[in-house]
Amino acid sequence: MPFDTHNHTKFSFDAEMTVDEALKKADKYNLNLVLTEHYDLNERQENGSAVDFAINNYFDTYSSYRGDRLLLGIELGLDNRKDYIAHNRKIIESHPFDMVIGSVHNLQEFDLYSDRAKNFLSKQDFFTQYLLYAEHTIHQNPYIDTFAHIDYPCRYLNYRDNSLRYEDFPLLIDNLLFTLIENDICLEINLRLIDQAPFREGLESIVRRYKELGGRYVTIGGDNHTPDTIGTLYPLGLAMAKEYSLIPVYFKNRKRIIDEL
Numbered sequence: 486m487p488f489d490t491h492n493h494t495k496f497s498f499d500a501e502m503t504v505d506e507a508l509k510k511a512d513k514y515n516l517n518l519v520l521t522e523h524y525d526l527n528e529r530q531e532n533g534s535a536v537d538f539a540i541n542n543y544f545d546t547y548s549s550y551r552g553d554r555l556l557l558g559i560e561l562g563l564d565n566r567k568d569y570i571a572h573n574r575k576i577i578e579s580h581p582f583d584m585v586i587g588s589v590h591n592l593q594e595f596d597l598y599s600d601r602a603k604n605f606l607s608k609q610d611f612f613t614q615y616l617l618y619a620e621h622t623i624h625q626n627p628y629i630d631t632f633a634h635i636d637y638p639c640r641y642l643n644y645r646d647n648s649l650r651y652e653d654f655p656l657l658i659d660n661l662l663f664t665l666i667e668n669d670i671c672l673e674i675n676l677r678l679i680d681q682a683p684f685r686e687g688l689e690s691i692v693r694r695y696k697e698l699g700g701r702y703v704t705i706g707g708d709n710h711t712p713d714t715i716g717t718l719y720p721l722g723l724a725m726a727k728e729y730s731l732i733p734v735y736f737k738n739r740k741r742i743i744d745e746l
């Protein structure tokens with residue numbers, strides 16, 4: 486069974502899902518799961534507390550579940566601050582994670598989810614800054630296994646058309662994809678927006694280009710925070726990978742493994 490490689494349980498600040506609920510739903514859709522709890526040094530919750538989790542407790546709590554059906558990962562918020570990079574590397578090196586997904590949720594102090602200032606920029610200016618920053622930040626954090634949700638900002642923008650399409654930013658997207666390929670980092674097909682045509686077409690244009698530039702491996706992630714989304718959109722992600730002959734993978738003990746479909 487293939488893996489959905491992006492899932493949040495109650496260890497993430499924004500999820501309440503239990504591992505039993507998650508596995509029950511995954512079973513129904515013939516999927517295995519990688520858990521990827523939030524750890525963002527550059528982000529704060531609304532109440533001011535840190536966006537992190539008790540990592541030793543996480544491994545203790547889920548040790549009896551860990552196996553062929555469930556793997557234990559982390560979703561790391563990436564940043565280009567030297568002290569954050571060092572801290573993130575240390576977290577990864579000192580714990581036995583199966584998989585590390587890297588995310589750009591913030592452009593330094595600028596929160597892509599909540600910061601309204603992004604809507605004062607033109608779409609062209611916003612995505613130019615985002616893509617430049619994301620490429621630079623991946624370059625500085627090459628130890629990740631996959632780059633999550635390249636289309637993350639599309640969820641929270643307020644333009645007439647919030648989709649991110651390859652043809653609108655070809656040089657910047659090429660640079661970002663080259664950086665992934667050079668560093669042997671997968672591209673994630675994030676399922677959050679994949680059932681909405683403009684967003685699916687945007688993501689597909691980037692996935693197509695990833696293949697053209699020499700990319701081979703993708704991860705498919707529901708970014709599930711509740712059981713109800715698990716499995717439902719996975720076939721759309723798989724279809725997109727197949728369309729461009731990309732190979733869906735997951736990571737176990739930080740080793741890339743090809744999904745059994």
Ligand SMILES: [Zn+2]
Binds near residue numbers: 588
């Ligand atoms: Zn994320």
Ligand SMILES: [Zn+2]
Binds near residue numbers: 492493560708
């Ligand atoms: Zn996530």
